[in-house]
Amino acid sequence: MVVVTEPGVTEKQIEEIIRVLHEHGFDVHRSTGIRQTVLGAIGVQPDFDHRQIQLLTGVAEVLRITEPYKLASRTFKREGSVFDIGGLKIGGNEVVVMAGPCSVESEKQIFSIAESVSKAGAKILRGGAFKPRTSPYAFQGMGEEGLKLMRAAADQYGLKVITEVMDKSQIALVEQYADILQIGARNMQNFTFLRDLGKASKPILLKRGLAATIEEWLMSAEYILSGGNQQVMLCERGIRTFETATRNTMDIGAIPVVQKKSHLPIIADPSHAIGIRDKVIPMARASVAAGADGIIVEVHNDPDHAKSDGAQSLFPDQFSQMMKEVTIIAEAIGRKIA
Ligand code: PEP
Ligand code: MN
Numbered sequence: 001m002v003v004v005t006e007p008g009v010t011e012k013q014i015e016e017i018i019r020v021l022h023e024h025g026f027d028v029h030r031s032t033g034i035r036q037t038v039l040g041a042i043g044v045q046p047d048f049d050h051r052q053i054q055l056l057t058g059v060a061e062v063l064r065i066t067e068p069y070k071l072a073s074r075t076f077k078r079e080g081s082v083f084d085i086g087g088l089k090i091g092g093n094e095v096v097v098m099a100g101p102c103s104v105e106s107e108k109q110i111f112s113i114a115e116s117v118s119k120a121g122a123k124i125l126r127g128g129a130f131k132p133r134t135s136p137y138a139f140q141g142m143g144e145e146g147l148k149l150m151r152a153a154a155d156q157y158g159l160k161v162i163t164e165v166m167d168k169s170q171i172a173l174v175e176q177y178a179d180i181l182q183i184g185a186r187n188m189q190n191f192t193f194l195r196d197l198g199k200a201s202k203p204i205l206l207k208r209g210l211a212a213t214i215e216e217w218l219m220s221a222e223y224i225l226s227g228g229n230q231q232v233m234l235c236e237r238g239i240r241t242f243e244t245a246t247r248n249t250m251d252i253g254a255i256p257v258v259q260k261k262s263h264l265p266i267i268a269d270p271s272h273a274i275g276i277r278d279k280v281i282p283m284a285r286a287s288v289a290a291g292a293d294g295i296i297v298e299v300h301n302d303p304d305h306a307k308s309d310g311a312q313s314l315f316p317d318q319f320s321q322m323m324k325e326v327t328i329i330a331e332a333i334g335r336k337i338a
Contacts, residue, residue, distance in 0.1 A: 001026070002075050003039040003053055004061040013058030014039075020056060024048055029070075029226075031077050036060070040076045042226070067261065069218045071225040072232070077263040080293075083203050083231045085160055085179050088123055090203075090233060091265035094338035095330050096294035098124035098162055098267070099319060102309035103131055103139060104146035110153045112301040116316035118157035121323045123338050124180070125150060125159040126296055130166045131308060132184045139307040147177040162205060162296070168196040175202050185210050185237055185272075188220050198227010205267060205296075207235045214254055218262055233265045234258055235296065236287075238273030247275020247312065250283055255290040266291075271298040271312045280314055281322045288326045289333065297322070 003017060014030075014037055021028050026041035041053075054062045065075045082091040090096050099122040104110050114125050129146030131139065142149070147163065154161045160179040165171055166187065174181060180203050187193055188209035197204055204224055208217045221232045236255060238248025250273035258266045268287030270280045284295050300306045300313035314322065327337050 001041040001050060001053075002063045002065055002070075003041060003059055004063070005037045005039070005058050006060040007035045009037060009058035013056075017053065017056050017059060020053065024052075029076075033077075033079065038077060040070050042070055067218075068215070069222040069262075071230075072218045072221045072262045072264055074261060074263050079263065080259075081230075081263045081265060083233070083265065085124075085203060088160060088338065090267075091293050093335050095288055095292065095326070095335055096124065096267075096338045097122045097323065097326070098126045098294060098296040099299045100126035100150075101300050101306065102298050102313065103128045103307050104142050104150050105307050107149050107153075109301060110146075110149050111156065113299055113316070114153035114157045114159060116301070117299055117319060118159050120316070120320040121327075121337060122319075123160060124162050124296075125154040125157075126162050126182075126298070128164050128308075130164055130170060130174075132164070132166055132186050133308070144173060147174065151177040168193055171196060171200055175200065178202060180205050180233075182235075183207060188212055188217065191220075191223060194220055194223035195227050197224045198229045200229055203231035203233065204229060205233045205235050207237045207269070208239065208251075208254070210240045210248070212239070214257055214261070218258075221262070221264060233267055233293075234262070235267045235269055236273070236292075237269035238275075246273075246279070248273050250274055250286075252283075252286050252290050255287065255292050259291055265293040267294040267296055268292040269296045271296070271309070271314075275312045277303070277312055277314060277318070280312060281318065281325065284322050285325055285329055288329045288335075291333070295326070 026043045029040040099117040104127045131141035162180040164182040165174040185207040241249040270283030298313040303310040303313040
């Protein structure tokens with residue numbers, strides 16, 4: 001249930017509404033907007049008559065949320081969430097571009113890529129130091145050394161850092177170096193880990209699971225939000241279907257669907273979604289056209305020798321071309337590239 005207060009409601013009246021909700025056994029999450037305060041009442045109280053809240057002074061509206069997720073829903077928060085990441089806003093009118101290699105491989109590699117993506121207009125450097133690989137024998141990432149290199153390269157070229165954290169034991173370490181914690185597709189339903197991330201101090205990019213429905217994905221976001229971390233972004237990275245011509249099937253439709261259902265920013269990852277270099281640019285264009293709040297793209301200075309995902313990584317020149325094209329598309333729909 002969501003309680004929307006009247007404009008001009010006093011703090012005392014809000015406190016009274018919260019007190020009554022607590023009395024009925026609800027947990028209350030408060031979201032203070034410019035004109036109105038919205039209270040999310042979480043909990044199942046079968047005998048509760050919502051008119052008891054409707055009658056309280058200062059209450060404008062009581063809405064029953066039918067979705068199983070509450071804090072992630074647009075009913076709870078009507079305006080889109082905008083997160084300020086060291087002065088860079090994600091979720092507003094500007095579309096943010098994150099780019100970099102699949103994995104951090106060496107100092108030379110990450111500095112070279114950071115330089116080229118920043119020159120082309122990316123604002124956030126991506127790259128994995130801890131890699132979730134299908135094979136235990138494949139390159140697993142450089143670990144803390146990779147985090148250090150990434151931070152140094154990002155700082156040199158005025159970029160923020162996004163990198164994957166794979167389990168609870170890595171959260172504190174990764175938080176020292178990263179601005180955004182990426183949660184991989186394979187971890188989307190690791191519920192104990194999602195609860196741990198609710199206590200993390202950095203914003204989260206939650207990738208969609210390989211075979212997750214939009215509702216399951218939003219429920220996973222709900223775990224993090226209900227744990228106390230309000231800064232969750234979603235990332236469409238392709239899902240597994242019967243199609244084998246592409247690595248995954250990019251669900252472009254998920255972008256407007258999520259935007260209708262949730263206030264959380266949505267980022268698109270055309271690289272993992274399509275998995276083939278020459279088709280990444282068209283999918284990046286489609287993502288921006290569909291309304292994504294950002295795109296995350298793999299770029300490599302020498303993709304043919306990359307330690308992971310070389311075949312889907314753009315050459316720096318291709319990335320510059322992509323930036324030019326998505327800039328035009330963003331403008332066509334009244335947005336711009338950050
Ligand atoms: C990645 O971003 O390199 C990655 C492993 O992504 P995903 O979890 O979406 O497969
Ligand atoms: Mn990758």
